Amino acid sequence: MFSVQALEEIKKLLHKDKNIVIVSHYNPDGDAIGSSLGLKHALRLLDIEATVIVPNDFPKFLKWMPEAKQILIADFKRKKVSEAIKNADVIFCLDFNTLSRIGFLGDWIGKAKATKILIDHHQMPDEFDYVYSDTSLPATCQMVYHFLETLNIATEISKESAECLYTGIMTDTGGFRFRSTSATTHRIIANLIEKGADPANISSNTWDNNSINRLQLMALVLGRIEVVRNGEVAILWLKREEMERFGFEKGATDGFVNYGLSIMGTKMSAFFMEDIQEDFIKISFRSKDNWDVNQFSRNYFNGGGHINAAGGRSELSIEDTLDRFKNLVEKENFLL
Structure with a gap:
């Protein structure tokens, strides 16, 4: 105070x-x-x-x-x-x-x-x-x-x-x-x-105010969720053209990242989304326990936030960003 x-x-x-x-x-x-x-x-x-x-x-x-x-x-x-x-x-x-x-x-x-x-x-x-x-x-x-x-x-x-x-x-x-x-x-x-x-x-x-478009967009994202690092890290992603196809509105993807943490055994979830207007990748991180996604985001993705909830961005393509992320999390001490 x-x-x-x-x-x-x-x-x-x-x-x-x-x-x-x-x-x-x-x-x-x-x-x-x-x-x-x-x-x-x-x-x-x-x-x-x-x-x-x-x-x-x-x-x-x-x-x-x-x-x-x-x-x-x-x-x-x-x-x-x-x-x-x-x-x-x-x-x-x-x-x-x-x-x-x-x-x-x-x-x-x-x-x-x-x-x-x-x-x-x-x-x-x-x-x-x-x-x-x-x-x-x-x-x-x-x-x-x-x-x-x-x-x-x-x-x-x-x-x-x-x-x-x-x-x-x-x-x-x-x-x-x-x-x-x-x-x-x-x-x-x-x-x-x-x-x-x-x-x-x-x-x-x-x-409790979901549109049909939002639920269909969520179904697309959840349908291809990927788990790496022996089940500890969940990855979700979305492209701009997919958002446009489902009539994207501000806030439509809020909370998507949390679904990764609902998978048994996961400690970290990351959601990657092409910005709807600008040429960069917007990233949301969530984690459990002492997995510090704030420092991880600061170190590698120009972001920050809280220990268990942070945001970041990448100037690479979404494919290259996902590859970079996967390589990082497979390292033994990637959070450091």
Whole structure:
């Protein structure tokens, strides 16, 4: 958490006559949107209105969240976003550890006069005016809840805030399955339920909305899943033309990588996907136990994240990327 002195300084910054902006990362996920909207709704207890900004569009299955449609998407509204950042007094940076994770917004925020406050659970954060970084916590939404506790408003948050924070914790813990999910996490979830978050409705709104095209795309990927390294590593992949054939929409492949870990005996799963617009391979890694895919991705695939969940990229073709990955994982100490 922030130091006592930092908290006192932050509290003085949070005033209803201040322009508050909340920004999250490129390709926003449930934790990014949930933490941003959860904080926005909670700040109203202090009579503060905040503007939420994301670099690009986010999946439809997250747009049910209260006021999600009011989020400013920089790709679509650059002028309005630029003005909001330029005029901001305080910018909350949620669920990313470096300004490079937010594309061109990083340059704008770097030049802005606003005080920058980082709340994030990824490793190796950059310097901001104030930093709350804790890699042991499973979701930025949980960190936002702890921050609200220090502001003495966590117990008063609205149903809307509770729903958003619940969603982010649920999605970033894989439905409360990942090992970083603690007793404290569950106590917070219980508090959010008491504030009106409905687990059945939230999980249904977020996960039970598959299109036929998405299920057919999933069937294609799972139909050719490959297991290497004596069954310890699962590999899934997808080409651009295949995504186009099935009417790809943002978020359509979310969660595909997790299916590799459901195979008995696997310790690591990797999903390789040609970017739908640019010429590179987007990679998602998931792992169990002490298999550090964060360091693996940093070492070999220009990425990073958490010990058991990370992302990366490759400039090679998908065929060459898969060959390189297979060669790496067959080495005895490939994670080092």
